[in-house]
Amino acid sequence: RGPGSAPPWRVQREKSTGMSQAWCTIESDPGVFTELIEGIGVQGVQVEEIYDLSEETLDRLQPVHGLIFLFKWIKDDASDRNLLSGGAPGVFFAKQVVQNACATQAIISVLMNAEGVKLGPELSRIKEFASALNPEMIGQVIGQDKVLRTVHNSFSRPEPFMVEPDEKATEDDDAFHFIGYVPVGNKLYELDGLQPGPIEIGEVKDGKWLQVAKPAIxxxxxxxxxxxxxxxxxxxxxxxxEVYRGMIEKLQASIAKGEGDESKQKAEVADLEGKINQEKIKFQKWKEENVRRKHNFVPFIFNLLKELSQAGKLDEVVKEAQKKAESRMEAAAKAKAKAAAKDK
Structure with missing residues (x-):
């Protein structure tokens, strides 16, 4: 079980923090988080999944406002790192006091500290109101905010069975957790809502904070x-x-002034227009996936099973499904045994 993307293990199941404000579990997915950010009123940003920390990958995504990292939670007192329990100047930090909220809170923490991001009315109001509060109280403000909770919970999956709301993760559970990395001034900070304050990772030179974040991750x-x-x-x-349109405007201005190789510049414009179309297709795909996530398929499944039963085909379908499940379990057991033997 764990907090957070499309593979089943990433469905969010977080380490309990005590206070509950009925925040649901959501998936760690760039399409989900991009729509969530738009839903709370922030414009001009999106979320991209990163599969490696190479300079080429990170440069391709510039400008990067911050990183969100999901990992299997293990107890960490941060004693070997520069934990700033009293806070850090200019750093917005909130304690996580609501279960299942760490993904959204990590995103909010990055947005609140990032330069050049238009927060929108809701986050701007929270940031101004929370300026004189301690991290615990800021966490309370976020956890009790109706707009944030409503947008977050709009991504809840319809469930055929009710789950006890006060169920806590046990030691045997796989609890997953989200944290944020964001530069503030000339320093990089790790923002973990389960810690008493931000953790200073290191100094940033010439704005190259991703080079500092890479070894920490x-x-x-x-x-x-x-x-x-x-x-x-x-x-x-x-x-x-927006990035690609800005690049096109510069190229077109250069073409109009007769500066540079016009044929090469026009080729670059065409390439950028192609990238814009790819982004539009991606956003449409994300939108369709989110509609499917939010749709309640339980009545359809119930009626399908009912129709199969009335047609006398349900037993046959169930037996076939059981055979497939057994085959998958056998294959998984063999793979596990093979891996164990290899480790020896």
Whole structure:
């Protein structure tokens, strides 16, 4: 069980923090988070999933406002790092006091601290109101905010069975957690709502904060065994269509002035227009996927089973499904045994 993307293990199941404000579990997915950010009134940004921390990948996504990292939670007192329990100047930090809210809170923490992001009325109001509050109280403000909770809960999955709202993760559960990395001034901070304050990662030179974040994330990953691959890294970046349009405007202005190689510049414009179309297709795909996420398929499934039963085909379908499930379990057991033998 864990907090957060499309693969089942990423469905969010978080370490309990006590206070509950009925925030649902949501998926860690760039399409979900992009729509969530738009829903709380922030414009001009989107979320992209990162599969490696190479300079080429990160440069392609510039400008990057911050990173969101999902990992399997293990107890961490941050004693070996620069934990700033009293806070840091100019850093917006909130304690997580609501279960299942850490993904949204990590996103909000990055947005609140990022430069050049238009927060919109709701986050601007919260930031101004919370300026004189301590991290615990700021967490309370976020957890009790109706707009944030409503947008977050709009991504809840319809469930055929009710789950006890006060169910807590046990030691045997796989609890997953989201944290944020964001530069403020000339320093990079890790923002973890389960810690008493921000963690200073290091100094940033010439604005190259991603070079500072990379070893910090890699160090976290190295704490786990080689078998643990359930990590998810996402970047909050400037809206790519806006970036590409800005580049097109500069090229067109250069063409109009007769500067540079016109044929090469026109080819670059055509390439950028193609990238804009790709972004439009991606956003439409995200929209359709989110509609499916939110749709309640339970009545359809119920009626399908009912029709199969009335047609006398339900037993046959169930037996076939059981055979497939057994085959998958056998294949998984063989793969596990093979991996164990290899480790020896």
């Amino acid at each position: 890699e160090k976290r990953i190295q704490k786990y065994s080689q078998k643990e691959i359930r990590f998810n890294l996402l970047a909050i970046v400037k809206n790519r269509q």
